[in-house]
Amino acid sequence: MFMFDFMSAIFPVFFALILVFISISIIKGIGEWINNNKQPVLIVDACVVSKRSHTSHHIHNHNNGMHHHNQTTYYATFEVESGDRMEFRISGKEYGLLAEKDKGRLTFQGTRYLSFERNGRE
Structure with missing residues (x-):
């Protein structure tokens, strides 16, 4: 009891x-x-210094069956001319298009990634 x-x-x-x-x-x-x-929308010259992804796995029991669900979150770190680095969460499509050492114009608003227009690589 x-x-x-x-x-x-x-x-x-x-x-x-x-x-x-x-x-x-x-x-x-x-x-x-x-x-x-x-925050203002800022456009700065930047270089991609690293990329990473994080995958989480979820298992659900639904209707007496196990269902697996994976979710991947993508991130890119950019270095601006001052030497400061900023990491942003980006889409899988953007992640696939970016490569380390890409140089270009980074557009962001606060902690929100908006776009990156690539000029080339170092």
Whole structure:
């Protein structure tokens, strides 16, 4: 009986914590979106210094069957003339088109990547 009472008391706490974490993530995302919209759109000369990807794997049990889902997030790091480096999340298509040492014009707004027009390589 003790275990049932413990579980019935702890389940709402875990559920509330999950809701808090989801709410914080949503609020942070909205805050970043608003902040990016306030920033000017900048176009600078830049060089691609690195690319990376992150793949996450999810397994779902649906209708008595296991479903696997993979999600890949792509990033590129650019170096501007001042020597500063900035990493942006980019699309898979952009990731495939970029190569390290590509030089060109980077367009971004805050932390939001907009485009990269390649001039060539070093």
